[in-house]
Amino acid sequence: MxxxxxxxxxxxxxxxxxxxxxxxxxxxxxxxxxxxxxxxxxxxxxxxxxxxxxxxxxxxxxxxxxxxxxxxxxxxxxxxxxxxxxxxxxxxxxxxxxxxxxxxxxxxxxxxxxxxxxxxxxxxxxxxxxxxxxxxxxxxxxxxxxxxxxxxxxxxxxxxxxxxxxxxxxxxxxxxxxxxxxxxxxxxxxxxxxxxxxxxxxxxxxxxxxxxxGLDLTRFPAPPEARPPRTGAEPADPVRIVSVGRAVAKKGFGDLLRALAALPPDLHWQFAHVGGGEMLGELKAQAAELAIAGRTAFLGARPQPDVVALLREADIFVLPAKRARSGDQDGLPNVVMEAASQALAIVATAFAGIPEFVRDGEDGVLVPPEDWEALANAVNLLAREPERREALGRSAFARLEGRFGMxxxxxxxxxxxxxxxxxxxxxxxxxxxxxxxxx
CATH class of the missing domain: 3.40.50.2000 (Glycogen Phosphorylase B;)
Incomplete structure (x- = not known):
C-alpha cells in the first residue's frame, strides 16, 4: 500500500x-x-x-x-x-x-x-x-x-x-x-x-x-489530437499562453511579463503561471504596473496533474530562462519536456540546456536570453499561426519520444x-x- x-x-x-x-x-x-x-x-x-x-x-x-x-x-x-x-x-x-x-x-x-x-x-x-x-x-x-x-x-x-x-x-x-x-x-x-x-x-x-x-511518458496522457485553431483575433477566445516554474530570477518571468505587455493591441491573449517562489509578489506587482494584471493569472504551486491539464488547454508554452545575477541558471528544465509531452508549441531562450532538446524552428522557437522584444515578437507571430504551432508541438513530442525518454x-x-x-x-x-x- x-x-x-x-x-x-x-x-x-x-x-x-x-x-x-x-x-x-x-x-x-x-x-x-x-x-x-x-x-x-x-x-x-x-x-x-x-x-x-x-x-x-x-x-x-x-x-x-x-x-x-x-x-x-x-x-x-x-x-x-x-x-x-x-x-x-x-x-x-x-x-x-x-x-x-x-x-x-x-x-x-x-x-x-x-x-x-x-x-x-x-x-x-x-x-x-x-x-x-x-x-x-x-x-x-x-x-x-x-x-x-x-x-x-x-x-x-x-x-x-x-x-x-x-x-x-x-x-x-x-x-x-x-x-x-x-x-x-x-x-x-x-x-x-x-x-x-x-x-x-x-x-x-x-x-x-x-x-x-528524460520523461516517463507512461505517466502522461497522449497529446490532444488537435487544439482549437485560435489566432487571437476574437476577444472571447484569446490565445492561451502558459509558463511553469518557480518565481526566481533565473526563470526570466519578468522578461516574459514585459514581452506580454508589448504584444499588439489587436492580439487577444491570456497568460497563466504555475509555481511558487520568492518573486511571486514582485511579479504580480509588475503585471499590475504594466496594466496586464487582468489578463494574467498566478496560480501558485500545483501538483503535476493540474499542470498537465493546463498544458493540454494551452496554445503556447513560454520559458525565458536566463542567468541570474548570482550566477544561478537552469539546466534542461523538465517543464519544457512536459510541455512537449502534450505536443504544445514552445517558445524559450537559447540558453543553458534548452537547445539540447528544442531545435530552433523545428521543435519550438528560441530567442536570445533577456531579449524581451525578441520574445514578444516570437509569441506574437506564433499566436497568429495555429498550423505552425501544431507542427512545432508535434515535432517536439516526436523528439521527446525518440531521444529524451526516461x-x-x-x-x-x-x-x-x-x-x-x-x-x-x-x-x-x-x-x-x-x-x-x-x-
Whole structure:
C-alpha cells in the first residue's frame, strides 16, 4: 500500500542505497521523484534522507507511490540540540574525525558562513544515524547536500555518488566542485553544458557521466489530437499562453511579463503561471504596473496533474530562462519536456540546456536570453499561426519520444549504483577516495 511522503519510518532491514536530498517532497523536483520511483520499480531498496522538511502543501502522485522511508535531518541545529549533541559526541570518537576536522577547517577558511557550520552539524547526525545496511549513499545536488555527505563519509568511510543539476553546478566554486568530485565514486549530470564543466574538474573525465532526466511518458496522457485553431483575433477566445516554474530570477518571468505587455493591441491573449517562489509578489506587482494584471493569472504551486491539464488547454508554452545575477541558471528544465509531452508549441531562450532538446524552428522557437522584444515578437507571430504551432508541438513530442525518454538515463544510474553496491570501491577507506582514486 502506498503511504504518504511525510511519514518517517525505519530504514530498510537489508542492503540499500541512502539517497540524500535538500528537501522532500518538492513540487518543483519531479525529476528526482521520477528517478526514485523508477529505481524502486527496478528493485533497488532506497531510504531517503532530507535536509529540510516539505514546505509545499500539495504533493505529486509519484511521491505517494514511492515507498522509501524518509528521515529528516535537523534543518536548524538549535531546534534539535539533543540529536546534534549525540551526533557530535559520537563523531569525535571516530577514527576519521581528525581528517574531517582538517577538511572542514580548510573549507571554512574559503567559505566562512553559518551555512558551512550547519552542514557539519547535519553530517554528525547523519553519520551517527545512518544504518550499516546503507551500503552506498547517493546525493542530489553538489552544493550543500553533498557537503553533508562528504563530511559524513570521512567519519564512516562509505562510498558516495552525486547527481548535479543546475544551481549546484553554476554557483559552487570550482575548488569545492573539484574536491567533491574527487571524493566521490561517480557522478551524473543532466545537461551537456554541465557535463563539460564537471568532467573538466574531475580527476578522470569518466568519473562524471551525462544522464538526461528524460520523461516517463507512461505517466502522461497522449497529446490532444488537435487544439482549437485560435489566432487571437476574437476577444472571447484569446490565445492561451502558459509558463511553469518557480518565481526566481533565473526563470526570466519578468522578461516574459514585459514581452506580454508589448504584444499588439489587436492580439487577444491570456497568460497563466504555475509555481511558487520568492518573486511571486514582485511579479504580480509588475503585471499590475504594466496594466496586464487582468489578463494574467498566478496560480501558485500545483501538483503535476493540474499542470498537465493546463498544458493540454494551452496554445503556447513560454520559458525565458536566463542567468541570474548570482550566477544561478537552469539546466534542461523538465517543464519544457512536459510541455512537449502534450505536443504544445514552445517558445524559450537559447540558453543553458534548452537547445539540447528544442531545435530552433523545428521543435519550438528560441530567442536570445533577456531579449524581451525578441520574445514578444516570437509569441506574437506564433499566436497568429495555429498550423505552425501544431507542427512545432508535434515535432517536439516526436523528439521527446525518440531521444529524451526516461529509460536511458535511469539505465546508467541504476548500473552505476549496482556496481557501487557490489564493488570494493563502495567500502574503500575514505582516505583513498579523498585522493581521487578511480572507481
Amino acid at each position: 502506498a503511504r504518504g511522503p511525510h511519514t518517517e519510518m525505519r530504514t530498510p532491514a537489508g542492503a540499500h542505497v541512502a539517497v540524500v536530498v535538500k528537501g522532500y517532497p518538492r513540487l518543483s523536483e519531479t525529476f528526482i521523484a521520477q528517478e526514485l520511483l523508477e529505481l524502486e520499480r527496478r528493485g533497488l531498496a532506497l531510504a531517503i534522507w532530507s535536509l529540510r522538511r516539505p514546505t509545499d502543501k500539495a504533493v505529486h502522485p509519484m511521491h505517494r507511490q514511492i515507498t522509501a522511508p524518509v528521515t529528516y535531518l535537523p534543518e536548524y541545529l538549535h531546534r534539535a540540540p539533543l540529536r546534534v549533541l549525540r551526533g557530535t559526541a559520537w563523531s569525535v570518537r571516530r577514527p576519521g574525525f581528525g581528517t574531517l576536522l582538517r577538511t572542514f577547517l580548510a573549507d571554512l577558511r574559503r567559505d566562512f558562513t553559518v551555512n558551512r557550520v550547519r552542514r557539519l552539524g547535519q553530517a554528525f547526525v547523519f553519520a551517527r544515524e545512518l544504518p550499516a545496511t546503507a551500503q552506498h549513499v547517493h546525493v542530489h545536488y553538489l552544493h550543500t547536500p553533498a557537503s553533508v555527505v562528504r563530511y559524513a563519509a570521512l567519519l564512516r568511510g562509505f562510498g558516495w555518488s552525486f547527481s548535479a543539476h543546475a544551481k549546484d553546478i553554476w554557483t559552487t566554486p570550482d575548488w569545492e566542485k573539484r574536491e567533491k568530485i574527487a571524493a566521490s565514486t561517480f557522478g551524473v549530470t543532466c545537461t551537456a553544458a554541465g557535463h563539460r564543466v564537471l568532467a573538466a574538474l574531475a580527476p578522470q573525465p569518466e568519473r562524471v557521466a551525462l544522464a538526461y532526466h 529509460a536511458e538515463g535511469i539505465d546508467l544510474i541504476e548500473s552505476r549504483l549496482r556496481t557501487a553496491l557490489g564493488s570494493p570501491a563502495a567500502a574503500a577507506p575514505a582516505a583513498r577516495r579523498a585522493h581521487g582514486a578511480a572507481p
